[in-house]
Amino acid sequence: MSTACPICRAEVTARRPExxxxxxxxxxxxxxxxxxxxxxxxxxxxxxEAPTDEDLAVAARRSRS
Ligand SMILES: [Zn+2]
Incomplete structure (x- = not known):
């Protein structure tokens, strides 16, 4: 199962650690x-208003995972 890149929509087939x-x-x-x-x-x-802690946690997870 592949994923589309959230930014450019390219197909992402390689996962960590690759x-x-x-x-x-x-x-x-x-x-x-x-x-x-x-x-x-x-x-x-x-x-x-400003993002909540939950928003920031989601953003952090998105950026790390
Ligand atoms: Zn991309």
Whole structure:
């Protein structure tokens, strides 16, 4: 079962340890995702205030896993 890169939608077939950037296709896409989170480009629905601890935990998991 393969995964699509959340950034460029490329098919991601390699997982850790072969692909340390998983679920992204590359470190470049992982970096783009992280910068979007940090820059607030991701729209978090139904909320205008600062992200909650849970949001940050999700972002951290996304960036690490
Ligand atoms: Zn990608």
């Amino acid at each position: 692909n340390p950037a998983f679920p992204f296709c590359s470190a470049r896409c992982r970096g783009i995702d992280l910068s979007r989170w940090l820059g607030g480009d991701y729209a978090i629905p139904v909320r205008d």
